[in-house]
Amino acid sequence: MLGEGLNIFNILRIIVDITLVWYVFYKLIMLLRGTKAIQLLKGIFVVLFIYLVSYILNLQTVQVMIEQVIVWGPVALIVLFQPELRRALEQIGRGSFFSRNRHSEEEILNQIIDALVTSSSYMGKRRIGALITIERETNMGDYIETGIPIQGQLSHQLLTNIFVPNTPLHDGAVIIHHDQIIAAACYLPLSESPFISKELGTRHRAAMGISEVSDALTIIVSEETGNISYTRNGELHRDISQEELANLLRQDLGTSFSQTPTLKTWNWRGRKK
Structure with missing residues (x-):
């Protein structure tokens, strides 16, 4: 019985050990994602692969060269990865390295709402018409393919600049x-609903149209009045x-963030990768 207890303890210890190692690797990958460190890591794997091939084929000159790289590699990595290592140590010091990334999600959500509200307000005051679909x-994808690829970081400056009159976009x-x-x-589908007010123009009909066929959110800035409108689920x-716009966006986008925190990417034709 004592031996069985020790065996169970050893198994649990091994599971915990492996789980912790994999979790740390996962957090490091998430930390380095989107930085130059990822490309450097790929280079390290290529070097190790070449070393393995040279060992199998007994390519002595190549082995000697790569062994020198391996010897001095850690020093080079410390120099090259200095920003990433500093950021990791700062997160460990703040206790956020092993915590969920909820805080950063909140920051991104606030930045998105701020960019949308600031841009809409700016354009509304200047009677710049705009149609923004989220x-x-x-x-x-079908609607994205009808437009011009941007693939740019959302900011109120970029968003406002797109809708400046007499520009191609x-x-x-x-x-x-x-x-x-x-x-x-x-191009968005125009709503054919007979209940839409006749005084509303093409932008409002397009916003209603896309809200009737999808769960997208759309902000409309009227060119005639400068008023801001908002559509969702056919409303x-x-x-x-x-x-009010900020509250609506927080209410609707907050749910989207909790369900789909990861970012989808698109190729140049607008289809998801």
């Missing part, structure tokens, strides 16, 4: 996913304030 769960809709502007000058919220 993709959620429903695939909008100002006519049509901008489609956003997460914190990326995917495409501009996109139109007209002439809303900055505060």
Whole structure:
């Protein structure tokens, strides 16, 4: 019985040991994702692969050269990875290295809402017409393909600049996913609902149309009045304030963030990779 207890303890210890190692590797990969360190790591794996091949084929000159790289490699890695290592140590010091990345998600959500509200308010005051659609769960690849690829980080400066009158991209809709502007000058389906007010123009009908066939959110800035409107699930919220727009976005995008925290990427034709 004592031996069985020790065996169970050893098995649990091994499981915990492996789990901790894999978790640390996972956190490191998430930390380095999107930085130059990922490319350097790929280079390290290539060097190790070449060393393995040279060992199998007995290529002595290649082995000697790679052995020197391996000897001095750690020093080079410390120099090359200095920003990433510093960031990792700072996170460990703050206790956030082993915690969920919820704080950064909140920061990204706040940045998205701030960019959308600031841009909409700026354009509304200057009577610059705009149509901004935010993709959620429903695939909008067909509509993205009708526009011009942007693949840019969302900011109120870039978003506002797209809709400046008499520029090639100002006519049509901008489609956003997460914190990326995917495409501009996109064509959206027009709603054929007879209940839409006759005083509303093409932008409002397009916003209602896309909200009727998808779960996308759309912000409309009227060129005639400068008023801001908002559509979701076939509903139109007209002439809303900055505060109301921010609250609606937080309510709808907050759910999207909790369900789909990862970013989808698109190729140049607008299809998801």
